[in-house]
Amino acid sequence: MTAAERPVSTAVLAPNRANGAALRASMAYMVAGLGTVLLMGLLGLLMRLDQAGMLVISPAWFYRVMTLHGSGMIAAVLLAALGGIAAGVSATTPLSARALWIALVVYMIGNGFVIFATLVGGFGGGWTVLYPLPEHGIVWSLQAALAMYAGYFFVALGLLIFCVHILIAMKRARGSLAKALAWRFLFSLGRDKRDALPRPVELIAVVIAIDGIAAAAAGLIYLVPLFAQASGVVTSVDALFAKNFVLLFGHTMANLSIYITAGLVYAALPAYTGRAWPTSWPVAAAWNLIIPLMLLNYSHHLYADFAQPVGLQLLGEIGSYAVALPSFIVTIIGALALIYRSGIRWTVAPILFALGLWGWVFGGLGALLDATIPVNQVMHNTLWVPAHFHTYFVLGALAFALAYLSSILDALSETSERRGTRAAAWLYGIGGAGFILMFFVSGANSVPRRFAVHLPEWQVYARIAVPFVLLLALSLAWLSWDLATRFGSAWRATRRAVAEP
Amino acid sequence: MNPHTVFLVLIVLGAVWTACWAAVLVSTRRTVPFERLEKSETRLRLILLGGFAFVAIALFALTLRWLPYRESRVAKMGAPHTTVTVTGMQWNWALSTRQLPVGVPIEFAVSSRDVNHDFAIYDARGRLLAQVQGMPGYTNHLVYVFPAVGEYTVRCLEYCGLGHHTMSATITVTDR
Numbered sequence: 001m002t003a004a005e006r007p008v009s010t011a012v013l014a015p016n017r018a019n020g021a022a023l024r025a026s027m028a029y030m031v032a033g034l035g036t037v038l039l040m041g042l043l044g045l046l047m048r049l050d051q052a053g054m055l056v057i058s059p060a061w062f063y064r065v066m067t068l069h070g071s072g073m074i075a076a077v078l079l080a081a082l083g084g085i086a087a088g089v090s091a092t093t094p095l096s097a098r099a100l101w102i103a104l105v106v107y108m109i110g111n112g113f114v115i116f117a118t119l120v121g122g123f124g125g126g127w128t129v130l131y132p133l134p135e136h137g138i139v140w141s142l143q144a145a146l147a148m149y150a151g152y153f154f155v156a157l158g159l160l161i162f163c164v165h166i167l168i169a170m171k172r173a174r175g176s177l178a179k180a181l182a183w184r185f186l187f188s189l190g191r192d193k194r195d196a197l198p199r200p201v202e203l204i205a206v207v208i209a210i211d212g213i214a215a216a217a218a219g220l221i222y223l224v225p226l227f228a229q230a231s232g233v234v235t236s237v238d239a240l241f242a243k244n245f246v247l248l249f250g251h252t253m254a255n256l257s258i259y260i261t262a263g264l265v266y267a268a269l270p271a272y273t274g275r276a277w278p279t280s281w282p283v284a285a286a287w288n289l290i291i292p293l294m295l296l297n298y299s300h301h302l303y304a305d306f307a308q309p310v311g312l313q314l315l316g317e318i319g320s321y322a323v324a325l326p327s328f329i330v331t332i333i334g335a336l337a338l339i340y341r342s343g344i345r346w347t348v349a350p351i352l353f354a355l356g357l358w359g360w361v362f363g364g365l366g367a368l369l370d371a372t373i374p375v376n377q378v379m380h381n382t383l384w385v386p387a388h389f390h391t392y393f394v395l396g397a398l399a400f401a402l403a404y405l406s407s408i409l410d411a412l413s414e415t416s417e418r419r420g421t422r423a424a425a426w427l428y429g430i431g432g433a434g435f436i437l438m439f440f441v442s443g444a445n446s447v448p449r450r451f452a453v454h455l456p457e458w459q460v461y462a463r464i465a466v467p468f469v470l471l472l473a474l475s476l477a478w479l480s481w482d483l484a485t486r487f488g489s490a491w492r493a494t495r496r497a498v499a500e501p
Numbered sequence: 502m503n504p505h506t507v508f509l510v511l512i513v514l515g516a517v518w519t520a521c522w523a524a525v526l527v528s529t530r531r532t533v534p535f536e537r538l539e540k541s542e543t544r545l546r547l548i549l550l551g552g553f554a555f556v557a558i559a560l561f562a563l564t565l566r567w568l569p570y571r572e573s574r575v576a577k578m579g580a581p582h583t584t585v586t587v588t589g590m591q592w593n594w595a596l597s598t599r600q601l602p603v604g605v606p607i608e609f610a611v612s613s614r615d616v617n618h619d620f621a622i623y624d625a626r627g628r629l630l631a632q633v634q635g636m637p638g639y640t641n642h643l644v645y646v647f648p649a650v651g652e653y654t655v656r657c658l659e660y661c662g663l664g665h666h667t668m669s670a671t672i673t674v675t676d677r
């Protein structure tokens with residue numbers, strides 16, 4: 001990339017002496033997260049080959065791989081997202097590198113427990129660890145289940161440390177959380193501008209920190225009775241209570257990834273389009289609304305639990321529709337407006353941001369249909385469900401996280417991206433679209449999810465998907481190689497950077 | 502609800518979205534000052550807000566009419582003709598009867614002896630027709646009218662361990 005081809009403004013990404021250490025910690029999150037994504041993606045390929053009948057994995061190993069793939073992917077994408085948001089915030093708000101590193105270490109200890117529980121302990125209870133299955137595994141021990149619980153405990157604790165630190169840092173920088181959430185501006189309908197408004201990425205960091213704390217608390221509330229039961233303090237745990245809390249934890253963790261990485265679009269896309277994206281009233285309103293709405297929509301996974309009060313089922317449907325509204329009307333339309341007739345140069349970062357916008361909406365359409373209770377009756381727990389969240393993840397959150405890391409390297413690295421890498425970015429989109437589309441087709445043909453063995457008539461969908469998965473894997477490897485070759489230079493730049501004007 | 506209809510809706514909406522997205526990407530060959538777009542952006546947001554709210558309210562109204570829960574189905578279909586007790590267990594289904602009549606409401610009282618299961622009814626063409634969770638400590642009631650005589654397959658759709666994919670049963674539906 002020549003100087004003329006550089007993004008219009010990279011000032012917001014430029015490190016200074018105050019944030020260099022925090023930026024390095026953030027980049028470590030992103031590398032750890034994206035590296036884990038690559039490994040977990042390979043496990044996903046193995047599963048798809050098995051479902052296509054092209055590779056035979058024993059059911060015991062399939063379910064262990066499935067468990068590790070699911071839990072590892074959720075944790076990895078979230079980790080990369082957390083790194084991105086910390087990098088974005090640290091450009092203007094001092095963050096403690098020590099706090100970030102502590103949270104990362106605790107989080108990775110959790111990941112270590114999960115790997116140990118699945119690969120060594122033989123745990124194959126699924127990433128949802130839905131009570132009481134972990135304790136009725138038959139082919140795995142209670143100790144393996146406890147190791148899995150311990151993994152989730154440390155992941156929740158790492159998330160909690162991260163989120164609490166973000167809230168403390170933002171409160172310190174802005175004077176209060178109300179100011180960090182732009183409440184005076186929001187509740188005066190945009191008229192009262194006495195408080196300096198947070199940048200969108202800062203506002204979003206506070207929003208996701210609040211929901212992250214709620215998710216971590218739900219995870220801990222889920223785990224405490226299970227540990228109590230394992231130690232003999234209580235005899236049983238209510239299955240419906242457990243399901244509500246484990247989904248509030250896990251579903252919100254997955255949701256956090258997409259909403260955090262949406263924050264990265266606000267942080268970096270303006271630099272490529274040459275257009276500002278400030279905290280307007282719609283932005284402040286949308287993201288404040290996300291706080292309660294993100295915590296409501298998990299219950300669309302419980303529609304088939306007829307014991308759940310009908311009022312909660314209807315609330316789940318309303319919450320699922322409502323959470324889409326601010327995201328689409330404000331963030332997606334805002335990002336498209338930023339791009340429209342902007343003369344943007346299609347380098348890797350904006351290509352991936354654009355793909356992420358496509359995937360977020362397409363996955364959202366699949367999710368909204370499934371969140372409609374009568375539709376859910378014939379779609380729940382078919383491959384339609386992984387279809388929509390793989391669309392969010394592969395062509396939403398992951399694309400945004402890769403784009404943001406690429407934008408950091410654009411700003412800091414002395415090594416430019418290779419022109420061919422742009423082709424890899426587009427191929428990533430094609431591979432991803434083909435891959436997720438076959439999941440949707442499978443779901444429409446009622447193919448169940450989480451089946452180690454597929455009937456012959458179901459295998460055709462996986463067979464068509466395999467070439468797309470391979471394309472996805474190759475393009476991701478290509479993108480990762482390009483990012484890796486530019487990373488060292490950017491890392492060194494964080495040490496010698498001077499304060500931005 | 503036919504899953505293929507749902508897929509068609511997704512493809513149509515997805516195609517509209519993809520066309521709009523692609524148009525924005527292609528538009529970047531030309532430039533206009535951002536300030537000139539602001540009014541159009543606000544107008545577009547308001548139109549979309551109204552459209553989205555209308556569709557969401559319509560879908561919610563349809564939902565209220567087609568709820569799968571016992572009271573709603575009984576109100577629509579009438580009192581159940583037969584009640585079948587179903588117990589899920591790793592990795593089998595125990596049904597009080599597997600011979601059922603066509604065209605009348607059947608109530609399935611579904612529970613579990615061990616972990617969470619999902620009682621899902623498939624027709625002979627492999628299409629999912631209805632489902633309800635089988636949960637330890639709870640009994641969930643699914644009311645369903647079999648539309649035609651023939652063999653129906655019951656599968657477990659809630660992951661329940663090593664033999665999850667093998668957990669199936671057959672229901673034979675006959676003329677009364």
